[in-house]
Amino acid sequence: MNKRHPSRIVFSIGGIFAAFVLLVIAFVISSLFVLNVSGNAANDLKLAAEKRAALNMIESEISDVAQRQSEVSWWDTTIVALSEGFDRVFFADAMLGWFPIEYGIDRSMLVSPDSKMLLHAKGELFTMRGEGEAFFAQVQDLVTHAQDKYMERRIEEAGAYRIEGDPVRDDPVLYAHDIRKIDGEIGIVIAQAIIPDGVMVLLDETPHVLVTFRPFTAQRIAEYGREIELKEFRVSLQPPASEMHLVTINSGYANKNVFISWNSVPPSNGIWARSLPALGAMLFVITLVMLGVTIAYARQVYRTRKAEARNRYLAEHDGLTQLPNRNRFDKALQTKIGEDHLGTCxxxxxxxxxxxxxxDTYGHHAGDEVLRTVARRIEEVIGDRGIVARLGGDEFIALLDDAADKDGIMMLCDSVIERISDKICFEDLELYVGASVGVAWWPDDAQTADMVIRSADQALYRAKELGRGRSMRADLMNKDAADDLVKIS
Structure with missing residues (x-):
């Protein structure tokens, strides 16, 4: 009988042990590699999603300021106010009322065709000429650029001039914009020529220009961060000194860099924190190690995907009321018009x-509760007849299907106003708000989605002019406007 050589036994045991050690080392190295790759991938996915959210937020703000301003600068009524001896009361309503109170536009300026300041508003007051001229000096280049844009885009008809299309949504846009520092505050500046939106036309001359400035206040920046779930969200003309996530955008007309920065916890921290303790135990049980790594990786990927889904949801929904936002509403309206050529909405x-x-009296918490309650009540009244969206601030919009019964729709509007006007309980308070509604029908009042929204918006402002707390049909408003034009002529 042959005896096993002791050295061979030791060598075999050592070989098996070495193989086991090598296997464990290989497993640990491969596990660490997988963790590192997965952590970096999760970090990249989250950072890309955060960059998209930050860029979308700023672009949305620029578009929003331009859209709010165009409600005055793209309006026949404004042309009439300028042509009839400069109606100061009208511009006081717009520049001291709508802009600062409803749209958060802190400063606005009316500029004459010869580039002279006519009015300058700061907050809810017109300022002295010196302060207005200081503001004008900081935006004069945008005024000139806005006038040039108008002259390039205007169309002549029988010796008069007009602008075809939407000055805000059509490419190229009519307005000039920039992100710049005005008197120490960074914000969005919009300058647009004042043009008619209907039957009015302009003469062969340089147009008046309306300039608006909405600053990135601390409150507004904090709201941005909450909406897209980013900590320490900042907008600056200088790169941040600390280590923060950063994306750089072009300011606009001045072609300067604007730095958007924020802080966030990288997903890889969670991956390492959860996986390293498990990895120590997995040195003894390789199967459990692999299972733990797989679970940790799957969980992190799930969280990342969930965060992306959340960002996609936020891109089409209002964070406060959970209603669809303007983007979602525009898509629904375009789809409705595209699919239902024979119907009415x-x-x-x-x-x-x-x-x-x-x-202002009870604070933003009370205001937020009012907005949530109003959103819920509007949805309850509308029901399954259409969709309700929040445009921002205290503005909502609804799309109704099968809307041929106009009297029935107006009764529904009255129900909306009545339901909104009911008391709202917040803590130990009873709060009351009202509502005004403007209604337009497609295709009766307008042929395109943008124009039917604008018709409804004009009807809304007409309802407010008549005393608020009421509803107004666009077709009746247009008839009244036509009668007024006949009287003027």
């Missing part, structure tokens, strides 16, 4: 009355 523009006093 109605657009309801809804604006709250007396919301700002509630918000």
């Amino acid at each position: 109605a657009v309801l523009c809804i604006d709250l009355d007396r919301f700002k006093p509630v918000n």
Whole structure:
């Protein structure tokens, strides 16, 4: 009988042990490699999603300021106010009322065709000429650029001039914009020529220009960060000194860099924190190690995907009320018009009355509760007849299907106003707001999605002019406007 050589036994045991050690080392190295790759991938995915959210937020803000301004600068009524001896009361309503109170536009300026300042508003007051001229000096290049844009885009018809299409949404846009520092505050500046939106036309001359400035206040920046779930969200003309996530965008006309920065916890931290303890135990049980790594990786990927889904949801929904936002509403309206060539739909523009006093008196928590309650009540009244969206601030919009019964739609509008006007309980308070509604029908009042929204919006402002707390049909408003034009002529 042959005996096993002791050295061979030791060598075999050592070989098996070495193989086991090598296997464990290989497993540990491969596990660490997988963790590192997965952590970096998760970090990259989250950072890319955060960059998209930050860029979308700023682009949305620029578009929003331009859209708000165009409600005055793209309006026949404004042309009439300029042509009839400069109606100061009209511009006081717009520049001291709508802009600062409803749209958060802190400063605005009316500029004459010869580039002279006519009015300068800061907050809810017109300022002295010296302060207005200081503001004008900081935006004069945008005024000139806006006038040039108008002259390039205008169309002549029988010796008069007009602008075809939407000055805000059509490419190229009519307005000039920039992100710049005005008197120490960074914000969005919009300058646009004042043009008619209907039957009015302009003469062969340089147009008046309306300039608006909405600053990135600390409150507004904090709201941005909350909406897209980013900590320490900042907008600056200088790169941040600390180590922060950063994306650089072009300011606009001045072609300068604007730095958007924020802080966030990288997903890889969670991966390492959860996986390393498990990895120590997995040195003894390789199967459990692999299972743990797989679970940790799957969980992190799930969280990353969930964060992306959340960002996609936020891109089409309002974070406060959970209603669809303007983007989602525009898509629904375009789809409705594209699919239903034979049907009729109605657009309801809804604006709250007396919301700002509630918000200022009882605070933003009370204001937020009012907005959530109003959103829920509008949805309850509309039901399955259409969709309701929040445009921002205290503005809502609804799209109704099968809207041929106009009297029925107006009764529904009255129900919306009545339901909104019911008391709202917040803590130990009873809060009250009202509402005004403007209604336009497609295709009766407009042929395109943008124009039917604008018709409804104009009807809304007409309802407010008549005393608020009421609804107004676009077709009746247009008839009144036509009668007024006949009287003028």
